[in-house]
Amino acid sequence: MTIWIVLAAITLLVAGFILWPLVQKRPVSGNDAIPQDDTDIEIDHDLAVYRDQLSEIERDIERGVLSAEQANAARIEVQRRILNADQRIRSKSEHLPVIAKTSPLRTVSAIAVVVFLLGGLGLYLDLGRPDLPDRPIASRAEEIAAIQHAQSVNSDRIDVLNRAVSDLSQKLIQDPTNLKGWELLGASLMALGRPVEAQTAFLEAIKLSDRDGDYLAMYAESLIRGDNGQINATARGVLKEAATSNSTDPRIQYYLGLSDAQDGNIAAAVDRWIALVNDAPGDASWVPMVVARITDAALAQGIDIEGRLNVAKAPQMRGPSDQDVANAQQMTPEERQEMINSMVDGLAERLESEPNDPDGWARLMQAYMVLGKTDDAQNALKKASGVFADQPELVARFDALAKEIGIIAN
């Protein structure tokens, strides 16, 4: 509100200052006078210069720079300029229209100025962000504390993962045929953001499992992450092989779709993803992410997906009943917010007593992020990582999710 008062005050001040000469009843006397005969003023201005040039000549004579003869010639030249100026201005003023005391031009000009200023206000409404307050760093101590907290959470998590990697490596040196061990090592390395090292682990797992489709999918993902998200020929080959296996790992179809998209074939990608979502088990946590992808791609490319997505597969696991949703639509925004809050609180309470529910934790983190409660989301991440500290695979999953929804920075 204050800002509007200030902006209005600025506008009025500007308008008042500019238009002052127009609204004045009659010229005030003194230096600011607006003389009626402007021909005289113009001559005054020229005369001031030439008079000064004449006196300069006098000073030059005094200094002995000019002889009397030269000074005379110079004086005549300046006097001729004075005559010229006078003549020019007089002749010009004869052709001039007489200006009425109140000319319509003045009114039009005043209106134009006001219209311009209003136009400026309109442009500001379009470009400006009057709703955003200043955010000087001194006022953001709380945020800084939160970030520091998040960093400590993050470093705890990395400690857990690093320990897991070194333990697993030790075990695998003694028993290199431990298939599960290679898988865990690969997953931990992926969570630590070391996809190239994870590739070796997954390759071992593929060898030991006789090219099992699930391991092929994990390997493909590590290749893609190692190539900054690009699906290269190797990764595509691995994915195609995995697709012919009996693996139901959703990553296979997802990345094959992404590969289509990277080749420019968005329609094929959308087809593949829709099939993936429609075949997905009801409570798959990755469905919303893929649905979002589909919607984005469809919007960007103008592909009509109306009715193609299986509505029942909408991402509502153990969520509110249809009745709840129907009620929510009739609520005021405040009431709706309250209902969502109470549902989230319920979930958090349940997880306190029954922590062994990885999907529940994931949903809690997502819910907090949707509500904008980053701190709570970070706490949930920390707790979940603590509960499942002995299962690096799950920690890795939480980590990937946290990155995806923005709890921790990428």
Next chain:
Amino acid sequence: MIVEIGHYALILSLVVALAQATLPFLAASRRDPVLLAVAPRLAITCFALVGTSFIALTYAYVTSDFSVLNVLSNSHTSKPMIYKITGVWANHEGSMLLWVMILTLFGGAVAAFGRNLPPSLLARVVGVMGLIAVGFILFIILTSNPFERVINPPLDGEGMNPLLQDPGIAIHPPFLYLGYVGFSVAFAFAVAALIEGRVDPAWARWVRPWTLAAWVFLTAGIGLGSWWAYYELGWGGWWFWDPVENASFMPWLAGTALLHSAIVVEKRDALKSWTIFLAILAFSFSLLGTFLVRSGALTSVHAFATDPTRGVFILFLLFIAVGGSLALYAWRAPTLKGGGLFQPISREGALVFNNVLLSIAAAMVLLGTLYPLLLETVTGEKISVGEPFFNATFVPIMTPVIIAMAFGPLMPWKRADLMGVFNKLRIALAATVVIVLITLWLSGGPAFALFGMGLATWLLVGSIIEWAGRIKLFREPFGTSLRRMRNLPRSAHGTMLAHAGVAIVVAGITGSQAWTDEAVQSLGIGESAHIADHTFTLSDIREYQGPNFVAREATITITTPGERTVILTPEKRVYTVEGMPTTEAGIQSSFTGDIYAVIGDQDESGKWITRFYVKPMIPWMWAGGLIMVFGGLMSLSDRRYRIGAPTRSQKSAAKAVPAE
């Protein structure tokens, strides 16, 4: 809220500039005194608004408000306060805002101090300034808005180019902008004069102080820029004929020519059309410079922006401003009546000579700057036009200018006797011969050094002779001379100082180019290198943590037989946020020259790479520049530019008494 007030003020300044670009022309053509009184108010308001938005942006920088995208991209909390402030213009958006603020500052200043101008001329000048302001404010709002916001601001910014974190570079853009944006006033006067169809001595006198002020600022800005290059880039060079440097040098050459040709209009009512042309040219060069730097056509430390839409926009503005004004010139200039006649050998003739050569010099710089760009655009071939081209063209053009500079001020108006003038310069010629012989005896050459020193002596002594003649030094008792000196118009002192400053610059350039000694070597701690009588010893190396950088500081002890020991502490810094290294040279300046040391990295054997320079006379260059600036200021304070506004009472007095 302050940020948003700044944004609003910027947008409001656009519409006020729009009014400023239209109403005053209407008022002037209808000669409506009330509307004429509105014109200066528009210019003053426009400045107040742009100034407000500039202050708001500065506030955002000072308080590290990263919800402003511009602050986020160019600042950092760990930066020292001074660089938070200078960071405002050390980026594309902010520097454009500074550009426009200075433009409107000049517009506002003309409006505020323009009471001695006829109201219709003032209104038209203000109107032209408004037209330029509209173009550039629109440019800022549409392509480079510094008030763009970030909804979820990070907690720290991305930092600022460390090369620009230096006091010299920090204050040089405002000076440079005051300089080349200052020529917009001369441009506006020229366009207004073309519209009014009148150019006369009074006009020349009104436009002169603005041109002079712009020239002073531009001289200072160029000097500061080259000084910064000298000590910050760590190669001991101070001018690289870099296109961005040329961009500031071209308006300087055109502006210097304008300054001189305007004298002829003022004193003799001649050279009018040419002067108008130069005024258009000087500002066109400024716009060209802005285009080259801001469009990203050039990549250099100055070119923050590489957004093609910005380049196209400025190119468009350039075409409108330059094309429009030149078209107006072609249409109206033939109607300007010529004034006083003069012989080729006269003060006017000398000034024409100066003008022609300065213009050719500017054209050469233009060619050398644009040719590589054009060639690359057309054929894709990259060439670099560097020092050899400019040495081969610029030096031969400027030599006659400098020789003639000693003659010019000694020549009377209308017609002069060349032999008589030459007689007065006998002492200068003798001094030149003596200095050349001394130089030959002391240094043994090279030839260009003898030539350069001779040229400098000729101009220095010639300038002093003219001044001494005016105050009759040694020809009258000293007291009389002193009195005459006090009575001399300040512009006469200004001429002498500015010309003498040029002489000292020439001497500095010559000396440093001819006699610089340098050596690059690896030194262990305690080891020494010998350069031109000096022994440089690397005494110590230490590392320390600065506010936003880590530095390696070397202690170099320099001993010279028969002189005091000098200790220099050059540094190599790495700015942590940006991850960029910079060199901070250690420099000891004295009257005779500089000792300059740079510390580099460690080589494989663990020794330190060091570069040492002994550069005779190089401080003379900046001293000369300072003297030129001082001369300009002296001239600016001349009483004839301080004629007050005519008042009614003065007018009646004027009719009775012709002279005051």
